[in-house]
Amino acid sequence: MHRSVCCLDKTKKSGCIDAISQFIRSSAIFASAARHTASTMSSSDKPDDADPEASSAPPEDAKGVVDAGAAVEPPKSTLRTLFFVSIWILNSGTMIMFNKWILSGDGSDDYDGFPFPMFLTSYHMAFATVVTQILSKVKPGLFPSRATVNMTPHIYVRTIVPIGVCFAASLVFCNKAYIYLSVAFIQMIKAMTPVAVLLLSFLFELERPSLIFVAIISAISLGVAIASYGELRFNLTGFIYQWMGLACESTRLVLVNVLLSGRGLKLDPLSSLYYIAPVCMVLNATACFLFEYSLIPSGAVAQLGLMVLVLNGLVAFCLNLAVVFLIKNASSLVLTLAGVVKDILIISISMFLFSAPVSFIQAFGYTFAIAGLVLYKRYKSNREYYEQFTFQWAMGGCKPQHKYNKVPPADGADADD
Numbered sequence: 322m323h324r325s326v327c328c329l330d331k332t333k334k335s336g337c338i339d340a341i342s343q344f345i346r347s348s349a350i351f352a353s354a355a356r357h358t359a360s361t362m363s364s365s366d367k368p369d370d371a372d373p374e375a376s377s378a379p380p381e382d383a384k385g386v387v388d389a390g391a392a393v394e395p396p397k398s399t400l401r402t403l404f405f406v407s408i409w410i411l412n413s414g415t416m417i418m419f420n421k422w423i424l425s426g427d428g429s430d431d432y433d434g435f436p437f438p439m440f441l442t443s444y445h446m447a448f449a450t451v452v453t454q455i456l457s458k459v460k461p462g463l464f465p466s467r468a469t470v471n472m473t474p475h476i477y478v479r480t481i482v483p484i485g486v487c488f489a490a491s492l493v494f495c496n497k498a499y500i501y502l503s504v505a506f507i508q509m510i511k512a513m514t515p516v517a518v519l520l521l522s523f524l525f526e527l528e529r530p531s532l533i534f535v536a537i538i539s540a541i542s543l544g545v546a547i548a549s550y551g552e553l554r555f556n557l558t559g560f561i562y563q564w565m566g567l568a569c570e571s572t573r574l575v576l577v578n579v580l581l582s583g584r585g586l587k588l589d590p591l592s593s594l595y596y597i598a599p600v601c602m603v604l605n606a607t608a609c610f611l612f613e614y615s616l617i618p619s620g621a622v623a624q625l626g627l628m629v630l631v632l633n634g635l636v637a638f639c640l641n642l643a644v645v646f647l648i649k650n651a652s653s654l655v656l657t658l659a660g661v662v663k664d665i666l667i668i669s670i671s672m673f674l675f676s677a678p679v680s681f682i683q684a685f686g687y688t689f690a691i692a693g694l695v696l697y698k699r700y701k702s703n704r705e706y707y708e709q710f711t712f713q714w715a716m717g718g719c720k721p722q723h724k725y726n727k728v729p730p731a732d733g734a735d736a737d738d
Contacts, residue, residue, distance in 0.1 A: 405650045409643040410663045421499045438496035439609035446602035448634035453595040466592035480580040485600030487573035494566030501559025504671035508664045509548040510563050512690040517571035540693030547686025590645045657698040
């Protein structure tokens with residue numbers, strides 16, 4: 322027996338718009354704070370591992386003593402990065418809240434939700450297919466990989482289709498989970514993605530196990546387990562759907578490494594969407610016809626509203642554009658920290674929008690998992706140093722030699738001694 326879909330009247334539409342506007346206002350506050358922080362930064366505040374192309378030194382004639390009464394203009398690269406980080410967080414959070422509202426409703430009697438994720442993801446991929454096809458003709462510069470990659474039918478079937486299958490499945494399962502679980506709990510479970518990717522990488526021999534990897538996996542897993550134990554509205558069905566989606570998404574990431582990167586095929590995000598969206602559209606539309614079509618009440622799509630569908634598709638595509646510009650303008654460290662900030666913001670705001678409480682145990686577990694996630698990103702960016710640190714510590718607690726903290730040998734001593 323399927324759930325019935327109530328009529329989307331003015332009250333329901335205004336509820337959707339109010340929810341989205343609340344998230345936008347909250348994200349705007351974060352963006353304003355980020356800009357204020359950037360205005361107080363100088364170029365010397367850049368972290369050691371920041372992208373060298375993300376900032377540039379001032380010209381020679383501009384160097385010297387700065388007037389104490391003059392305002393110091395922050396580096397444009399820093400402001401640009403913070404701008405795209407804010408846009409990405411805004412789009413990502415809006416997309417998650419929007420899909421949650423469409424699929425499960427707002428918890429009131431006015432709107433009971435439209436619990437058909439196969440239809441929704443089919444529509445998203447159809448929208449993305451149409452828009453990327455048009456943009457590729459109007460603005461081909463947004464798709465640089467199309468000019469460098471020779472995408473033959475054989476390569477398309479051998480590489481793009483398997484990745485598209487995993488992506489389509491992950492979209493359906495992850496959106497299905499929103500019907501049963503809170504947004505906050507889903508974001509906490511997503512912290513397990515690096516663990517699943519690592520385990521699959523070990524299986525495909527893309528990564529070699531190490532002591533630090535084991536420690537990171539244990540920390541993230543323990544944190545997510547504690548968060549799951551502390552979930553106040555735990556639902557086993559939604560939990561299984563979310564883990565199935567996470568497994569499919571992790572498999573997709575590994576297949577990208579094996580099938581694309583392993584063959585020397587580098588695709589930018591928009592070009593990837595250009596090739597993968599049609600595959601996902603066909604697969605999800607077929608699944609929708611087989612499993613959901615008979616369950617959708619007559620007129621339910623029309624009752625949902627054309628405006629809601631178009632706006633939802635636009636937000637989904639804008640999120641892909643935001644990812645493109647974010648990757649171009651941010652270093653790996655910024656991407657990691659931005660992801661943490663985004664998840665915390667989404668969890669915090671969803672608690673108020675959907676009245677989803679988070680227990681202290683859950684917050685503690687998620688904090689533990691986030692610490693492991695940040696450590697994982699830092700380890701991946703400077704693996705040689707951390708492995709040397711672990712080896713030196715295991716051999717007697719000696720301080721590892723690093724290129725930034727090497728101690729010069731004593732006078733007359735051999736540097737290799």
